[in-house]
Amino acid sequence: MKIIDISMPVSSETPLWPGDPKVELARYSKIEEGDGVNVSRISMSVHTGTHVDAPYHFFQKGAKVDTLPLDVLIGKVQVVYFDDGIEEINASVIEKQKINWDINRIIFKTHNSIRRAVENQEFDRNYVALTADGAEYLVDKNIRLVGIDYLSIGLFTRPIKTHKILLKAGVIILEGLNLADVSAGEYELICLPVKLVGADGAPARAVLIA
Ligand SMILES: [Zn+2]
Numbered sequence: 001m002k003i004i005d006i007s008m009p010v011s012s013e014t015p016l017w018p019g020d021p022k023v024e025l026a027r028y029s030k031i032e033e034g035d036g037v038n039v040s041r042i043s044m045s046v047h048t049g050t051h052v053d054a055p056y057h058f059f060q061k062g063a064k065v066d067t068l069p070l071d072v073l074i075g076k077v078q079v080v081y082f083d084d085g086i087e088e089i090n091a092s093v094i095e096k097q098k099i100n101w102d103i104n105r106i107i108f109k110t111h112n113s114i115r116r117a118v119e120n121q122e123f124d125r126n127y128v129a130l131t132a133d134g135a136e137y138l139v140d141k142n143i144r145l146v147g148i149d150y151l152s153i154g155l156f157t158r159p160i161k162t163h164k165i166l167l168k169a170g171v172i173i174l175e176g177l178n179l180a181d182v183s184a185g186e187y188e189l190i191c192l193p194v195k196l197v198g199a200d201g202a203p204a205r206a207v208l209i210a
Helices: 091-095 132-140 160-168
Strands: 003-005 024-029 039-043 051-053 074-081 105-109 145-148 172-175 185-193 201-209
Touching: 051 185, 091 132, 132 160, 145 185, 160 172
Parallel strands: 074 105, 105 145, 145 172
Antiparallel strands: 003 201, 024 039, 051 172, 051 201, 074 185, 185 201
């Protein structure tokens, strides 16, 4: 069994969505200053690094992250690779891929991974992502979870519709995946967002088991 960690490290160097609060991770209790223990506190957006979006992110009456079904967050997943020429994942480029639609979790590896975008502190507006018609295509195929190798499932210039189509249909969105060392194929996914009560999203540790 091989475990591949597809999570982003969280630190002050983690790339952030423009305008998001800075990551503050620091110790307030320090052994070297005479305290009995080291203890840290953290302050950041729940959409920092590898994280899950809940429907409440876009819908006032949508489900919160602590109520998302764990049986969707754990299980068989298919990693699909789109090569360098693909700048957006729309219905027609998805259609051209050999995809086993019996697996209802899908993760997209794109050029974002080839240029290691999640490892670069500077935000990259030209990241590859899913269009609205691509999102509709996935919903039609009964996909329950979709993941992507940058900070948003939707394109920078038009992220909202893609999110709304997916979240309205109850598709769990997994963003900020580090897929640089992952090949296309079938894996077991384990992705467990922190149980933040009432939140619109939560950071997660995500792994693939080969
Ligand atoms: Zn998010």
